[in-house]
Amino acid sequence: MTAPVVGTASSGAEQPEPLLELAGVRAGYGAIEVLHGVDLQLHPGAVVALLGPNGGGKTSTLKICSGILPVTAGEFRLAGRCVNGVDAAALARLGICTIPEGRGVFANLTVRENLWVATGTGTALKDLEQVAYDRFPILGTRRNQLAGSMSGGEQQMLALSRALGTAPTVLLLDELSMGLAPRVVTEMYDIVGQLAAEGLSILVAEQFARAVLPIATSAALILQGRVVKTGDPADIDRELSTSYLGG
Numbered sequence: 218m219t220a221p222v223v224g225t226a227s228s229g230a231e232q233p234e235p236l237l238e239l240a241g242v243r244a245g246y247g248a249i250e251v252l253h254g255v256d257l258q259l260h261p262g263a264v265v266a267l268l269g270p271n272g273g274g275k276t277s278t279l280k281i282c283s284g285i286l287p288v289t290a291g292e293f294r295l296a297g298r299c300v301n302g303v304d305a306a307a308l309a310r311l312g313i314c315t316i317p318e319g320r321g322v323f324a325n326l327t328v329r330e331n332l333w334v335a336t337g338t339g340t341a342l343k344d345l346e347q348v349a350y351d352r353f354p355i356l357g358t359r360r361n362q363l364a365g366s367m368s369g370g371e372q373q374m375l376a377l378s379r380a381l382g383t384a385p386t387v388l389l390l391d392e393l394s395m396g397l398a399p400r401v402v403t404e405m406y407d408i409v410g411q412l413a414a415e416g417l418s419i420l421v422a423e424q425f426a427r428a429v430l431p432i433a434t435s436a437a438l439i440l441q442g443r444v445v446k447t448g449d450p451a452d453i454d455r456e457l458s459t460s461y462l463g464g
């Protein structure tokens with residue numbers, strides 16, 4: 218069976234090959250299966266919003282894409298090549314970068330020290346700092362400030378900077394909106410939209426659909442470990458309002 222097409226940046230009839238694809242992916246924790254055949258496609262330069270309620274399987278799907286959770290059946294493909302069993306470090310070297318739920322910044326390290334953590338990928342600190350401070354000048358003024366003392370939005374900028382400094386091709390974002398004021402969420406998603414316009418391919422897991430749909434090129438709804446609907450963000454928004462999340 219062919220996976221539903223989702224996340225295409227262009228609307229032409231010619232579909233480019235998906236950069237990242239899950240085809241019938243099953244996975245779980247111990248003996249308990251939580252993903253029961255997930256189909257998902259992310260095309261170059263697209264923003265796919267992966268939506269659904271708590272426990273639907275959003276984070277587990279991102280874990281598959283970052284190599285943290287093994288595929289037990291089906292295929293995880295990058296540029297058409299099956300990468301089942303390829304570990305997280307190797308996937309990172311192939312350009313997959315994750316910003317986990319809660320951002321993953323180290324509260325007791327300064328901005329600069331947090332950026333230094335990403336030098337483990339082989340990128341020089343000065344290059345990481347340049348990317349960060351060019352895009353988010355506020356981080357430059359706070360380079361010696363402890364990350365934990367910054368606002369949620371500034372911490373999210375730091376997490377994004379650390380990711381971007383490694384020049385990823387695919388960005389996986391988990392619940393970017395968590396703990397942020399609505400205005401800051403809008404600002405952060407505007408930045409995500411800009412990153413996609415610059416060519417980055419982005420998969421965003423979000424419980425709060427309204428936050429991400431305005432910048433998404435397509436959306437997928439995951440319920441109980443299955444992608445039950447994929448398509449245009451406006452259609453999925455309508456579907457969510459009427460059927461699943463009570464608006």
Ligand SMILES: Nc1ncnc2c1ncn2[C@@H]1O[C@H](COP(=O)(O)OP(=O)(O)OP(=O)(O)O)[C@@H](O)[C@H]1O
Pocket residue numbers: 246251269270271272273274275276277278424
């Ligand atoms: N480490 C784990 N061990 C066992 N079960 C887990 C683990 N992590 C997630 N699960 C289970 O897998 C299912 C899917 O969870 P997942 O975190 O992927 O969903 P989600 O859509 O991201 O939800 P949330 O927004 O609450 O994180 C849930 O039933 C959850 O209880």
